[in-house]
Amino acid sequence: MASLVWDCLLFFLPSMLLFLLSLALRWPRVRCWTKLGVRAAGWKLWVIICWILELPLNRTTRTNSPGTDFSSGQISDGLRIFCKPTALAKYLLRHCGSLTRSRLAAWPEGDPHLQTMYSLLCGEPRDTLRFNRDHLLLRDGGIVALDWAVGTRQGEAGVRKRWEGRKEHHPGGKGLGCFTSTPPVLLLIPQYWGGVTPHLKALCHQAVRQGFYVVVFHPRGTAGCALTTARLTEFGDPADLEQAVAYIHSCHPSSALVAVSSGSGSGILLSYLGECGSSTHLTAAAAISPVLLGQPWFEAAMPPIYRWGALLQRKLLLSRYGSSFRGVLDVDRALRSTSFKDFEETLFCSSAQLQHQGASQSPGNSESGSLAPSVTWALGERAYPAEDWETYWERNEPLRDADEVAVPVLCICSGDDPVLTPASALPLHLFQSNPYFLLLLTDRGGHCGFTLEAGEEEEEGEGEGIWSHIVVLEYFRVVADFLKGEERCGPPEENSLAGLRNRTHNAASHRRRRPTVIRRQRPPAHEQSCVDAEEGTFNWKRSYTR
Numbered sequence: 082m083a084s085l086v087w088d089c090l091l092f093f094l095p096s097m098l099l100f101l102l103s104l105a106l107r108w109p110r111v112r113c114w115t116k117l118g119v120r121a122a123g124w125k126l127w128v129i130i131c132w133i134l135e136l137p138l139n140r141t142t143r144t145n146s147p148g149t150d151f152s153s154g155q156i157s158d159g160l161r162i163f164c165k166p167t168a169l170a171k172y173l174l175r176h177c178g179s180l181t182r183s184r185l186a187a188w189p190e191g192d193p194h195l196q197t198m199y200s201l202l203c204g205e206p207r208d209t210l211r212f213n214r215d216h217l218l219l220r221d222g223g224i225v226a227l228d229w230a231v232g233t234r235q236g237e238a239g240v241r242k243r244w245e246g247r248k249e250h251h252p253g254g255k256g257l258g259c260f261t262s263t264p265p266v267l268l269l270i271p272q273y274w275g276g277v278t279p280h281l282k283a284l285c286h287q288a289v290r291q292g293f294y295v296v297v298f299h300p301r302g303t304a305g306c307a308l309t310t311a312r313l314t315e316f317g318d319p320a321d322l323e324q325a326v327a328y329i330h331s332c333h334p335s336s337a338l339v340a341v342s343s344g345s346g347s348g349i350l351l352s353y354l355g356e357c358g359s360s361t362h363l364t365a366a367a368a369i370s371p372v373l374l375g376q377p378w379f380e381a382a383m384p385p386i387y388r389w390g391a392l393l394q395r396k397l398l399l400s401r402y403g404s405s406f407r408g409v410l411d412v413d414r415a416l417r418s419t420s421f422k423d424f425e426e427t428l429f430c431s432s433a434q435l436q437h438q439g440a441s442q443s444p445g446n447s448e449s450g451s452l453a454p455s456v457t458w459a460l461g462e463r464a465y466p467a468e469d470w471e472t473y474w475e476r477n478e479p480l481r482d483a484d485e486v487a488v489p490v491l492c493i494c495s496g497d498d499p500v501l502t503p504a505s506a507l508p509l510h511l512f513q514s515n516p517y518f519l520l521l522l523t524d525r526g527g528h529c530g531f532t533l534e535a536g537e538e539e540e541e542g543e544g545e546g547i548w549s550h551i552v553v554l555e556y557f558r559v560v561a562d563f564l565k566g567e568e569r570c571g572p573p574e575e576n577s578l579a580g581l582r583n584r585t586h587n588a589a590s591h592r593r594r595r596p597t598v599i600r601r602q603r604p605p606a607h608e609q610s611c612v613d614a615e616e617g618t619f620n621w622k623r624s625y626t627r
Contacts, residue, residue: 123189136194136384137499159185159524163512169489170519172563179551185525186532193497196530197387200280210285212297216306217328225321226306227329228277230285230295265337265557266329267293268363273316273345274394275303280369280529281343284550291554294333298325300349308402311409315429316345316375317477318463319353326353330362337364339557344500344529345378347371347492348479354490355482365560367491367553370498370529373508376474378501379421387500388421395424422470430473431466480508486517491556493549495526521552 105111131138160180164170174180185191212228219225267288271281277297288295300321302308314321330338340363342350347368354366372378383391396416403412411427418424467473475481492512496504504522512520523531531549 127189127192131194134384134386136386161522163509163520163522164518165513165516167516169516169560169563173519173556173559176559176562177552177555179548179555180521182548184534185523185548186534187525190532190534191525191527191530193495193499193525193527193530196527196532197499199532200527200529201278201390203279210282210289217325219301219321219324221310221312223301223310223312223321224307225301225325226299226304227325228297228299228304230289230297263333263335263337264292264294265339265364265561266333267295267557268326268329268338268340269295269297270322270340270342270346270350271297271299271304272343272391273348274391275299275398276394277304278343278529280547283547284341284343284553287547287550288554293554294336296329298322302398302402308405311405313428314349315463315473315477316348316379316425317352317479317481319349319356320463322349322353323357326362337561338362339364340366341553342366342368342371344370345372347373348375348477351479351483351486351490352477352481354486354488355480356485358482358485359487361488363488364564365489365491365557367493367556369493369531369549369553370495370501371479371492372501373480373492373511374502374506375478377506379425381502383421384499392418392421392424399428426470426473429466430470431468480511483511483515483518486515489517489519489560491519491521491553493521493523493531493552495523495528495531497525498528500528 128138130136162170162174162180186196189195211231213231215227215229217225217227269281269285271277277285281297285295285297299306300314301310302313326338326340340350350366350368351371351373354361354363396418399406399412399415403416406412415424415427418427462476467476494501494504494507498504507520507522509520512518526532526549529549531547533546533548
């Protein structure tokens with residue numbers, strides 16, 4: 082009899098324990114203790130995983146660089162802005178409400194590595210975005226791909242009608258910051274190694290819902306785009322993007338054109354803005370987790386899991402066209418590379434190529450020989466590989482012509498970004514002295530992550546739980562409102578951005594460039610009126626007239 086009782090007790094013991102546990106969890110104090118215990122155990126397990134994968138846990142999230150009260154001001158919890166106190170910056174702080182709602186997710190959702198991996202590898206379970214591809218023939222015979230977002234399965238008929246009218250606008254569309262017959266065009270530039278990440282695709286979804294024409298720029302040879310020349314795009318070579326922007330502008334001549342880069346794609350975008358200056362067709366630009374200093378980023382020690390992941394994509398691209406490159410490059414050496422620096426130097430520096438071709442062959446002959454003289458003249462120095470690693474960055478550093486940028490640029494960076502250099506190494510002096518650059522620096526967010534807390538996602542709306550996307554799209558709206566207000570203050574030919582571009586296009590095209598990050602510190606005499614001697618503030622309207 083006793084044995085039967087014990088058997089019954091042991092049989093019902095698990096169920097009794099679960100019942101008692103469910104009763105205990107109804108008490109708030111027990112529930113809080115349980116949550117803290119599970120969180121602590123999960124953190125210990127995550128520390129072990131990071132140790133095995135050689136992932137850093139502690140990153141600098143604060144900067145100690147001196148600056149004005151405005152440029153280093155804390156505008157919300159965990160978010161600071163670095164910029165010159167211009168009229169645009171003040172207008173942005175007053176009207177961009179998403180800056181004050183930057184409650185980013187905490188651990189574990191807000192872990193920098195989890196956010197980074199999710200944004201690069203994982204996406205929404207239902208991919209409903211559809212694209213139509215245009216192939217653009219370039220001056221040197223190369224091809225780049227432009228993917229136009231034609232909408233989602235929800236409302237597919239309406240979006241198809243928009244696509245059919247891509248080159249002829251119809252009234253009734255929602256424009257940038259106001260109602261107009263010409264909806265704005267959003268140009269997206271993916272990572273340097275190509276492909277549309279889930280993070281960038283989520284931005285496409287949100288922009289399409291807000292009424293943008295969305296187009297994704299794919300450099301030659303990436304994302305299934307055919308490679309018709311024995312040339313790959315250098316990190317900071319904006320020549321292909323410049324031709325793509327001109328084509329997009331010709332398709333939508335009356336629409337505002339804005340651009341967003343993701344991660345290392347900022348190298349092309351920032352270089353384009355610097356080289357084109359005031360002749361660009363862009364109205365504003367933004368860069369999410371940008372690579373502001375290219376050479377230190379390529380030379381820095383990146384965590385192995387990110388380094389090997391990015392190198393794998395680059396090597397797969399090279400191996401796909403390996404037979405075409407073996408005559409001009411040491412493909413085997415590039416495929417054996419274990420760092421970004423070695424791989425990039427092997428592809429684009431003649432010092433590495435001569436070891437493969439032989440010292441008797443002059444640099445660039447094998448590549449430029451297949452180009453027509455007119456094409457070689459159009460490409461200039463880029464028709465030939467760089468002499469060495471330092472020369473390569475003299476012509477490819479993203480901020481080499483930063484003082485020539487003539488449109489507002491918003492950079493969003495995270496202090497715990499595991500892919501980029503620490504926040505303390507950011508060129509804060511650029512944002513504090515150049516009125517066209519603004520930096521938003523958060524304490525957490527990872528690389529192209531910036532996930533909001535669960536409650537914030539519900540407030541922002543379905544599918545809009547990425548803070549950087551919300552800020553970027555609202556930033557474009559606020560900039561458009563600001564520039565329209567500035568243009569109404571005077572004659573359009575004097576105060577408008579278009580008037581300045583018409584007057585300076587020829588001068589910008591013949592401007593001699595020097596390979597430095599920030600060069601011009603003393604404005605010409607006719608620009609001195611842009612700075613108020615007493616307050617030291619920048620008058621944004623005058624910057625377009627002088």
